[in-house]
Amino acid sequence: MPAVASSDYVVIGGGIVGAAVSYGLARAGEKVLLLDEGDIAFRAARGNFGNVWVQGKGGTSPAYADLTRRAANDWADFARELEERTGQDLHFRRPGAFYICFSSEELQRRAETMARIDKSATVASPFEVLDRPELAKRLPEIGQDVAGATFCPSDGTANPLHLLRALISGTILLGGRYLPRQAALGLRADGQGVAIDTQAGIVNAGKVVLAAGLGNEKLAPQLGMSAPVRPVRGQIMVTEKIRPFLHFGTNFIRQTLEGGCLFGESSEDAGMDDATTLPVLKETARRAITAFPLLRNARVVRAWGALRIMTRDGVPVYQQSRSCPGAFVLSVHSGVTLAPFHCGAIVEALRAGVLDAGTFEPFSPERFHVQAA
Amino acid sequence: MFRLLEATGRPMTAIKVDGRTVQAEIGANLASVLLRAGFQPFRTTPVSGEPRMPYCMMGVCFECLATIDGITNCQTCLETVREGMVIERQLGASPIKPAGEGAP
Amino acid sequence: MNGGSVDLAVIGVGPAGMSAAITARKHGLSVAIFDEQNSPGGQIYRNITGLGSDRLASILGEDYLAGRPLADAFADSGAIYRAGTTVWRIGEGGVSWISAADSGETAALHVLVATGAMERPFPVKGWTLPGVMTAGAAQILLKTDQTVVDDAVFVGCGPLLYLLAYQYLQAGVRIRALIDTTDKSSHIAALPSLPAALLKPSYLRKGMKMLSAIRRSETPIHRGVTEVDFSGTDRLQAVRWRDRVGEHSIECDHAFVHHGVIPNVNVTMATRCTHRWDEAQTCWRPETDAFGRTSLDWLTVAGDGGGIGGAKSAALSGEIAALGIAYDLGRIDRSAFDRASGRLLSKRRRDLAVRPFLDRLYRPAPRFRAPVDDEVVVCRCEEVRREQLAKAVQEGCPGPNQLKSFTRAGMGPCQGRMCGHTVVETIAQLSGRSPQDVGYYRIRMPIKPVTVGEIAGLTASQGEPS
Numbered sequence: 001m002p003a004v005a006s007s008d009y010v011v012i013g014g015g016i017v018g019a020a021v022s023y024g025l026a027r028a029g030e031k032v033l034l035l036d037e038g039d040i041a042f043r044a045a046r047g048n049f050g051n052v053w054v055q056g057k058g059g060t061s062p063a064y065a066d067l068t069r070r071a072a073n074d075w076a077d078f079a080r081e082l083e084e085r086t087g088q089d090l091h092f093r094r095p096g097a098f099y100i101c102f103s104s105e106e107l108q109r110r111a112e113t114m115a116r117i118d119k120s121a122t123v124a125s126p127f128e129v130l131d132r133p134e135l136a137k138r139l140p141e142i143g144q145d146v147a148g149a150t151f152c153p154s155d156g157t158a159n160p161l162h163l164l165r166a167l168i169s170g171t172i173l174l175g176g177r178y179l180p181r182q183a184a185l186g187l188r189a190d191g192q193g194v195a196i197d198t199q200a201g202i203v204n205a206g207k208v209v210l211a212a213g214l215g216n217e218k219l220a221p222q223l224g225m226s227a228p229v230r231p232v233r234g235q236i237m238v239t240e241k242i243r244p245f246l247h248f249g250t251n252f253i254r255q256t257l258e259g260g261c262l263f264g265e266s267s268e269d270a271g272m273d274d275a276t277t278l279p280v281l282k283e284t285a286r287r288a289i290t291a292f293p294l295l296r297n298a299r300v301v302r303a304w305g306a307l308r309i310m311t312r313d314g315v316p317v318y319q320q321s322r323s324c325p326g327a328f329v330l331s332v333h334s335g336v337t338l339a340p341f342h343c344g345a346i347v348e349a350l351r352a353g354v355l356d357a358g359t360f361e362p363f364s365p366e367r368f369h370v371q372a373a
Numbered sequence: 374m375f376r377l378l379e380a381t382g383r384p385m386t387a388i389k390v391d392g393r394t395v396q397a398e399i400g401a402n403l404a405s406v407l408l409r410a411g412f413q414p415f416r417t418t419p420v421s422g423e424p425r426m427p428y429c430m431m432g433v434c435f436e437c438l439a440t441i442d443g444i445t446n447c448q449t450c451l452e453t454v455r456e457g458m459v460i461e462r463q464l465g466a467s468p469i470k471p472a473g474e475g476a477p
Numbered sequence: 478m479n480g481g482s483v484d485l486a487v488i489g490v491g492p493a494g495m496s497a498a499i500t501a502r503k504h505g506l507s508v509a510i511f512d513e514q515n516s517p518g519g520q521i522y523r524n525i526t527g528l529g530s531d532r533l534a535s536i537l538g539e540d541y542l543a544g545r546p547l548a549d550a551f552a553d554s555g556a557i558y559r560a561g562t563t564v565w566r567i568g569e570g571g572v573s574w575i576s577a578a579d580s581g582e583t584a585a586l587h588v589l590v591a592t593g594a595m596e597r598p599f600p601v602k603g604w605t606l607p608g609v610m611t612a613g614a615a616q617i618l619l620k621t622d623q624t625v626v627d628d629a630v631f632v633g634c635g636p637l638l639y640l641l642a643y644q645y646l647q648a649g650v651r652i653r654a655l656i657d658t659t660d661k662s663s664h665i666a667a668l669p670s671l672p673a674a675l676l677k678p679s680y681l682r683k684g685m686k687m688l689s690a691i692r693r694s695e696t697p698i699h700r701g702v703t704e705v706d707f708s709g710t711d712r713l714q715a716v717r718w719r720d721r722v723g724e725h726s727i728e729c730d731h732a733f734v735h736h737g738v739i740p741n742v743n744v745t746m747a748t749r750c751t752h753r754w755d756e757a758q759t760c761w762r763p764e765t766d767a768f769g770r771t772s773l774d775w776l777t778v779a780g781d782g783g784g785i786g787g788a789k790s791a792a793l794s795g796e797i798a799a800l801g802i803a804y805d806l807g808r809i810d811r812s813a814f815d816r817a818s819g820r821l822l823s824k825r826r827r828d829l830a831v832r833p834f835l836d837r838l839y840r841p842a843p844r845f846r847a848p849v850d851d852e853v854v855v856c857r858c859e860e861v862r863r864e865q866l867a868k869a870v871q872e873g874c875p876g877p878n879q880l881k882s883f884t885r886a887g888m889g890p891c892q893g894r895m896c897g898h899t900v901v902e903t904i905a906q907l908s909g910r911s912p913q914d915v916g917y918y919r920i921r922m923p924i925k926p927v928t929v930g931e932i933a934g935l936t937a938s939q940g941e942p943s
Contacts, residue, residue, distance in 0.1 A: 039876025039916055046882045161882040169872055180875035240446060240890050240926060241419040243468040258885070259419055259466045276922055278566065278573065278582075285933035296930035298469045299446055301890055302921040303932075374730075378623040378648055381529060398622070400527075405622040413712070414607045420860045424711050426607035428857075430614035431520050432513050432925075433595050433741065435858065435890040446890065446926070450617075451513050451561075 002201040005179065007033035009350070010196060010205035012184045012219065015045040016160065016335035017342055018211030019167035021350070023082070024343030026174035028351060034171055035196070035203065036180040037215075042274060044213055045335065047236060047306020049254055049262055050160035052092070052337050054125050055099060055152035059113055062120040063362035064315045067341060069123035072154050074340035079158065085173060088166035090158050091257045097155030097249030098130075098139065100146055100291050107131075107148040114150055127152040141245055143293050149250075157249045159256065160336050167339075179203075184212065187222040189324040194223065207326040207350060213309045214272070216331050224323035226365045227331045231272060231307035235280045236264030237288075239298040246292070253288055253295075261298060263288045267308075274305040309333045318346070318363040320355045328355070375408040388458040403452040404430060404437045407460065415439055415449065419466035439463060480581030483507040483557065485802060486572050487589045488564050488744060491519020492544065492788045493780025494591035495551040496795035504803040508556040509583050511574055513925075515561045517548050519593050520613065521788045523620045526552075533623055536647045540683075540788070541620075547792060565923035565931070567748060569775045575931050587775055587802050590745055591795060594738035594781035597760070597841065599633065600848045600899045602706035604734065605857050608713030612638045612735035619644065627651045629731035630716050632705055634659040635839040636684065638735035643687040646694050653729050654697045656718050658736070660842045661701055667837035674834035677827055699725070703842065706850075707732060736841040740782045743894055746920035750776055754913040757836050758785055759846060760898060761917055767822060768801030769794060777802055785836075786829050793825040847902040855903065856896040858889020866900065870907045876916050877901055890926050893918045 011022045014036025025032040037043075054072045058065025072094075079092040101107035111129040118125065128151045135149050136142050168178055186197040187208070194208040208223070210216050216227035241259030252265035265287065266280045281303055289296045310333055311317050321327040328350060332338060349355050383398035390410055397406040404427045407415065414424030416438050427437035430450045439460050441447040445467035449460070485501050487494045490512035498508045518525040522544025528534055534542060551558075559576065566573035571584040596611045603609065612631065618624040619641075630653045631642050638655075645652055674681060692698065704719040717726040739760035746752060750771040751764040762784040769777045779798035780791035797818055804814040848855070851864035865884045874880050877887070877900050886900055887893035893900075897918050905912045923932070 036875065039878045040919065046878070165869075165872075165883045172872060178873045180873050180879075237929070237932070239929065241466040243466045245469075278568075281922070281932055282934055285929045288929055289933055289935075294469050296933075296935065297444065297928055299890070299926040299928050300923055300932055301888070301892060301926050303923065304919075304921050375618065375624050375626045378619075378625050378650075379530065379532065381623065383529070402618075402621045402624075405618050405624045408618070409624060418860065420858075423605065423860070424607050425605065426610070426712075427614060428610050429596065430610070430617040431595065433891060433894045438890075453515055 001197065003204055004198070004201035005033060006204035007031050007177065008206040009033070009209065010035060010194070010203055011209045011211055012196070013211035013213060013215065014168065014178070014180060015043055015211065015213055016164050016167065016339060017213075017330055017332050018209070019164055019171065020335070020339045020342035021209050021211060021330070021346060022171040022176055023167045023174070024347035025350065026171045026176035027343065028347055030351065032171065032176040033203065033205075034168070034176060034178045035182045035184055035198065036178065037183045038181040042214055042231075042272065042307050044306055044309055044333070045160060045164045047234070047304060048160050048336065050158045050163070050336055051097065051249055051254065052094070052156035052158055053097065053249070053334070054154040054337070055097065055127055055150060056110070056114060056117065057334075058117055058121060060313050061315045061362055062122070065117050065121035066123045068334070068337055069121065069125050069154065071338045071341045072156065073123070074344070075156060075158070078340035078343070082166050082170055086166045086169045088162050088169065090162050090166060092156060092158040094154075094156035095248050096151055096153035097157075097251070098135070098149040098151050099251045100149045102145065102147055102290065104147045107150075110150050125152060125154045139246070139248070141292050141294055143290050145290050155249050157254060158336060163336060163339065184215075184219060187219055189223060189327070193326055194324060205326070208328070209350065210327070210329040214307060216329055220329045223321045223327040225319050225321045225327065225329045227317060227329050228365060228368060229309050229311055229317075229331045230269070232310040233266070233268045233270040233274065233305050233307055234264055235266045235276050235284060235303065235305050236262060237281065237284060237300045237303040238262050239295070240301050242298055245294065250291070253291060260301070261295060270305070272307065274307055276303045276305050312368055316363050317365050318355060318360050319365055325353065374411060375405070377409065386454065386456040388454060388460065390460045391462050397454045399454055399456065401454045402450065403454055403458075403460070404450040406454055407439070407449060412460075412462070416463040417465055422465060440467065445469060479579070480574065480583035481509070481557075482584040483509045484586050484806060485589060486583055486585035486587075487511070487556075487591055488567070488572070489519060489591035489593055489780070489782070490514070490517040490551070490558070491521060491591060491593045491780060492547060492792040493593070493782070493795035493798070494519070494589070495547050496792040497589055497591060497779050497799040498556040499550050499554045500796045500799035501803060502554040502556055504799070504808050506803060506806070506808060508554070509559065509585065510556050511559045511562045511564045511572065513561065513563055517551055517558070517560075518544055520617065522548065523617055530623065536644050537620060538644070543788070563925050563927065565925055565927045567744060567924065569773070575927055580931055580934070586806060587777065589777045589779060589798055589802065590782055591778070591780045592741050592744050592782045593791070594785055595741040595894065597736045597739050598895055598899050599734040599736055599845070600853050600855055601845070602850060602853055603708050603713070605854050606707050606709050606713045607711070608709065608730055609707050609732045609734060612641045612733040613738075615733045616641045616644070619648075625650045626731050628653040628729065629733050630654050630656060630727065630729045631733050632656045632658070632716060633735040634841070635735050635737040636835065637738070638733070639684070639687050639691060641733065642691050642696070646690060646696070652696045654699060654727060655691065656702050656705065656716065657698060657700045658702045658705065658842065658845060659700070659839060663838050663840060667834050670834035670837055674831040676830040680831040704844070736845055737839055738781065738785055739898060740784060741894070742782070743892060743920050744924050745771070745778055745782065746917060747922060747924050748773060748776055752917065754911065755784060757833065759840060759902075767797070768818070769798035770801060786832060790825050790828045793821055793828065797821050797825065843906070847899065847906040855899050856886035856889065858891050858895070859885040861886040861896070863903065866903050867907060870904055877904060877918050880904065881918060887918050892926070893920065
């Protein structure tokens with residue numbers, strides 16, 4: 001096969017994670033090539049809420065709690081810089097978000113979890129526990145059957161589609177290259193770097209970053225790494241534009257700045273099937289109406305299934321290959337929240353050529369082997 | 374202005390169109406009645422506030438939307454005139470009404 | 478389940494759906510048939526059972542009145558007919574639907590989609606202005622309520638545009654002008670298809686009769702038109718066009734536009750059955766065999782939704798499809814199937830003989846399918862202009878779905894119906910790829926917008942969900 005392209009850095013995967021790394025590399029003056037699949041891809045970037053979400057994250061990993069909190073705190077600066085460069089409004093807002101609970105038991109459990117995480121984390125992120133009367137003061141449209149909510153002012157929202165587009169535009173503006181419809185079919189260490197087989201031919205990389213989402217699982221072992229990820233399907237619906245009524249984030253309903261309401265909270269193991277199913281859509285619709293009864297009369301324009309990229313513990317996996325030190329793998333399901341980290345600290349580590357143990361050890365896939373032993 | 378080719382002799386009823394009383398044939402296509410009644414524009418868009426009117430008359434373009442009996446974003450080209458119907462013009466994104474209100 | 482269980486669920490009560498239901502019932506299948514309209518006929522025979530006026534009947538003509546015996550036979554067929562009902566979900570095993578009074582799910586062994594055609598988008602400057610509507614829309618107004626408007630300008634090309642003009646003239650309604658965009662080169666390009674078309678001369682004869690009646694009238698006709706746009710503040714005030722001589726314009730309040738019809742593919746696309754780009758008709762169509770069988774074993778397509786053939790072919794393909802379904806479900810044996818279908822297939826072949834000639838003659842010029850002017854609104858719902866599409870394509874956007882994400886084109890309530898083909902042809906034109914390679918939007922459930930409450934399965938009488 002002919003060599004069709006080469007670059008100091010090749011990032012595999014044109015979702016939010018890959019595009020953030022590419023953007024960061026291009027911004028640091030590196031020569032980067034972003035390889036992407038075609039138009040029909042399992043693209044979590046196109047199926048998510050755009051929450052910049054802190055609360056409740058890191059229950060099993062204080063390092064992840066801190067990572068998330070730092071990234072959320074960095075989001076405003078990150079957004080400003082990217083917006084100025086690309087002219088793309090990311091619709092970033094940080095009004096805080098509610099985690100809606102449907103029973104007092106659920107609310108109590110939630111409050112305990114939040115308190116536990118807060119104790120173990122080193123970066124502060126205050127939260128409040130609100131009973132129904134207090135919640136109704138802040139969210140007048142909340143339903144009668146909601147028991148309460150936790151509220152965290154660190155949470156925010158952004159438009160994930162604008163974010164993805166801005167990261168790709170920004171990469172191109174900074175001299176990076178974007179090659180869509182070039183799925184990576186195979187990888188091998190090749191002298192100092194990595195050779196990547198694509199449909200068009202071989203792409204040569206000095207360093208390679210795997211950010212192919214669920215595709216990482218097959219690609220990572222080819223370079224002596226592992227990406228223990230599985231697809232978790234979420235089914236989401238979006239309504240027509242309606243007059244703004246929900247100015248905060250919540251755990252499963254969000255009104256975008258364009259006016260549509262997104263909602264969905266299902267988690268299913270459905271393999272690689274990203275279809276929607278009637279029972280889940282019905283239940284999702286019922287829950288949405290229970291939370292906000294006025295949604296009953298809102299019209300749904302689209303429903304879709306998206307496959308989340310889930311590691312066993314929900315914590316990201318960042319790994320450098322031992323056998324091929326120029327190869328890295330990033331397996332993350334919170335690409336929006338962690339975007340500032342992916343185009344900042346990750347990029348610095350890539351350029352240094354090493355994921356330093358201090359920052360990255362908690363995110364090594366080795367942790368799964370330890371647990372298994 | 375749209376007009377009838379000839380009187381149809383169908384039974385009439387009074388409907389409310391944007392606060393105004395309009396005589397309409399029971400069972401007539403609602404968009405057709407609104408066009409003849411000079412209802413203009415049917416709505417303005419939620420994106421830029423542009424005025425819009427029916428384009429396809431067969432349920433695919435979603436330009437002829439109006440609020441019917443309190444229910445927003447109804448395709449008037451798929452509705453027929455019923456007694457006592459109340460039609461309101463939608464300006465921009467429609468406010469949704471709390472559950473129960475405006476249900477038929 | 479509220480909605481019962483049948484052998485065959487049919488979506489659409491036009492010529493294809495009605496004749497499929499009649500044939501399926503004849504062979505003992507239980508049939509439920511759904512349609513958004515309140516009476517049968519589809520768009521072509523719209524209001525065929527409610528037409529009160531003899532004068533209107535004579536204006537609409539014998540081709541329209543041919544729908545009457547079909548509608549009568551359909552009424553006697555014993556199919557469960559749900560009028561005024563929107564199917565919002567379709568899948569293996571059945572359909573979910575809502576109507577003003579009711580909602581439910583109907584289980585079915587097999588599903589037949591007969592959702593017909595829609596008019597091709599007419600993406601030029603000002604096509605969103607109040608006062609601009611399709612010729613099909615104007616004809617529906619005439620059929621349903623005898624609603625007409627004087628002094629409209631007719632713009633575009635194709636049989637439906639001339640038919641409407643002819644009907645308007647018969648009705649004594651004044652036409653301001655006919656601005657004909659038929660591509661000059663098409664007359665020559667269509668010639669090789671003429672001999673085949675002459676095998677079914679009745680269509681050509683009718684066409685000639687209409688065209689000469691329009692010519693004989695006092696209607697000004699402008700031919701060789703290569704560019705059109707509409708202008709006005711808050712509503713249509715003028716149409717401007719360009720021909721070989723130069724630029725012209727006339728003031729008007731109403732314009733009827735038409736550039737032919739294309740399959741209404743949203744329902745079939747939502748099932749994810751295989752579709753192909755049809756270069757002769759410049760549109761997407763589901764890939765089917767002669768019996769309308771798709772790549773999904775539970776799904777068949779009949780009528781113009783499977784490729785444009787007109788009302789007679791649609792009715793024949795409904796019969797053919799129903800025979801195929803009856804055979805596949807084991808309700809008729811091989812010899813009965815072969816006997817009945819052989820006759821119908823050759824009848825349809827003869828009826829379709831004229832199609833390649835018409836397709837070529839009235840193929841809209843490329844700039845009417847993929848606009849070149851940056852200001853043209855491509856997605857009417859989200860008001861996305863050609864310029865925004867071009868910029869995203871320039872940045873490497875790989876296809877219509879990423880484009881939808883990046884520009885919101887196709888995200889509005891029409892669910893991509895009004896922009897899908899334009900977006901695909903625009904990407905194809907800008908990137909030098911074929912529409913087949915570019916692909917189409919992934920169409921999602923619900924097939925038409927329904928409320929959250931309706932998806933939750935709540936009917937109007939039910940209270941809050943618990």
